[in-house]
Amino acid sequence: MSILIENISKHFGSFQALSPLSLDINEGEMIGLLGPSGSGKTTLLRIIAGLEGADSGRIQFGDRDVTNLHVRDRRVGFVFQNYALFRHMTVADNVAFGLEVLPKSKRPDAATIRKRVMHLLDMVQLGHLAQRFPSQLSGGQKQRIALARALATQPEVLLLDEPFGALDAKVRKELRRWLRGLHDELGFTSVFVTHDQEEALELSDRVVVMSNGHIEQIDQPGDLYASPNSRFVFDFLGNANVFDAQFNNEKWQNGVASLQLPDEAPQKAGQIYLRSHEFHVSSVATEYASLPLKVIAINLIGAEVRLELDPIDWHCDNIWEVDLPHKAFDKHCFEKGQTVFVTPKAGYFFANGQETSQPVYW
Numbered sequence: 001m002s003i004l005i006e007n008i009s010k011h012f013g014s015f016q017a018l019s020p021l022s023l024d025i026n027e028g029e030m031i032g033l034l035g036p037s038g039s040g041k042t043t044l045l046r047i048i049a050g051l052e053g054a055d056s057g058r059i060q061f062g063d064r065d066v067t068n069l070h071v072r073d074r075r076v077g078f079v080f081q082n083y084a085l086f087r088h089m090t091v092a093d094n095v096a097f098g099l100e101v102l103p104k105s106k107r108p109d110a111a112t113i114r115k116r117v118m119h120l121l122d123m124v125q126l127g128h129l130a131q132r133f134p135s136q137l138s139g140g141q142k143q144r145i146a147l148a149r150a151l152a153t154q155p156e157v158l159l160l161d162e163p164f165g166a167l168d169a170k171v172r173k174e175l176r177r178w179l180r181g182l183h184d185e186l187g188f189t190s191v192f193v194t195h196d197q198e199e200a201l202e203l204s205d206r207v208v209v210m211s212n213g214h215i216e217q218i219d220q221p222g223d224l225y226a227s228p229n230s231r232f233v234f235d236f237l238g239n240a241n242v243f244d245a246q247f248n249n250e251k252w253q254n255g256v257a258s259l260q261l262p263d264e265a266p267q268k269a270g271q272i273y274l275r276s277h278e279f280h281v282s283s284v285a286t287e288y289a290s291l292p293l294k295v296i297a298i299n300l301i302g303a304e305v306r307l308e309l310d311p312i313d314w315h316c317d318n319i320w321e322v323d324l325p326h327k328a329f330d331k332h333c334f335e336k337g338q339t340v341f342v343t344p345k346a347g348y349f350f351a352n353g354q355e356t357s358q359p360v361y362w
């Protein structure tokens with residue numbers, strides 16, 4: 001089922017939670033709504049669901065205008081972060097709930113309901129827990145039951161609000177993969193809310209990045225990462241180190257730090273956004289870059305080593321973070337307190353006063 005969102009806006013009192021925004025979701029697509037807290041993700045999801053009314057605009061499911069349709073008539077499935085299972089009901093009864101409360105004319109008979117519930121439980125690989133109560137399940141199991149319950153009425157649209165937010169990292173990852181598999185197998189259209197960029201990039205066909213009640217960018221994960229169209233998106237998607245550059249003597253400079261302009265780079269002042277893994281680090285400056293920094297922390301994070309670096313005699317609002325493979329780190333044996341020089345490999349240049357960027361390579 002495709003979803004068309006046209007000029008939807010929403011105020012809470014005098015506060016504008018959503019500026020008029022539009023979004024066209026294809027049938028069978030999985031869309032991630034990504035943004036910081038308060039950016040309007042949940043409000044948009046609730047408006048799509050019919051749990052919240054919009055001030056203006058129109059929503060269409062396929063060729064059905066659902067703008068003024070009650071939530072129960074929109075035929076959507078929901079999954080919330082906190083499971084929302086009924087504590088006094090068994091797992092099987094929880095999954096059956098949506099079918100049991102259908103009007104008599106639409107309700108399948110008891111045997112069909114039982115069969116469908118068992119099928120759903122098998123699909124979420126929890127058939128053996130049908131007679132348990134929610135309190136006897138782990139967080140991950142509860143969330144799979146919540147998904148089975150949402151799918152019981154065979155919705156064509158599934159809406160998920162931070163579905164894995166309360167789970168630990170490993171279970172989160174497993175459930176993500178499993179949700180994506182289910183989505184592809186059953187072919188419904190999904191919209192999910194997350195503030196976790198890794199989750200959005202891994203799960204979504206397209207990511208909608210939101211800030212302050214409007215859409216910053218809509219793109220496939222790879223394109224979003226490769227071509228962020230604003231400082232906000234760049235920052236939100238990947239630990240940006242920002243070099244605030246004056247253009248002096250054919251170089252980009254800030255205090256004692258300087259960077260050679262790569263070919264075709266604009267000869268202007270601006271900000272260069274650099275991702276944490278796109279650097280060489282050494283104990284001496286190179287012919288392209290002289291960016292002295294002091295190592296203030298060394299953190300092992302899985303496959304990489306993260307250096308936290310403080311600029312020496314040049315200005316930056318934030319500490320820089322540079323990620324190195326263990327091999328590169330071991331070669332140099334950097335130590336806390338040491339001065340190092342970083343040389344960027346690639347970055348994005350935003351000229352002062354401009355919101356569009358240009359990639360630069362050294």
Ligand SMILES: Nc1ncnc2c1ncn2[C@@H]1O[C@H](COP(=O)(O)OP(=O)(O)OP(=O)(O)O)[C@@H](O)[C@H]1O
Binds near residue numbers: 017042043044
């Ligand atoms: N019922 C409400 N009454 C008043 N203000 C509200 C209401 N619901 C949401 N808001 C405000 O609207 C803005 C957007 O909220 P929303 O929950 O959509 O953000 P979000 O991006 O989902 O944030 P989070 O990631 O923290 O859940 C916030 O500033 C919030 O305080």
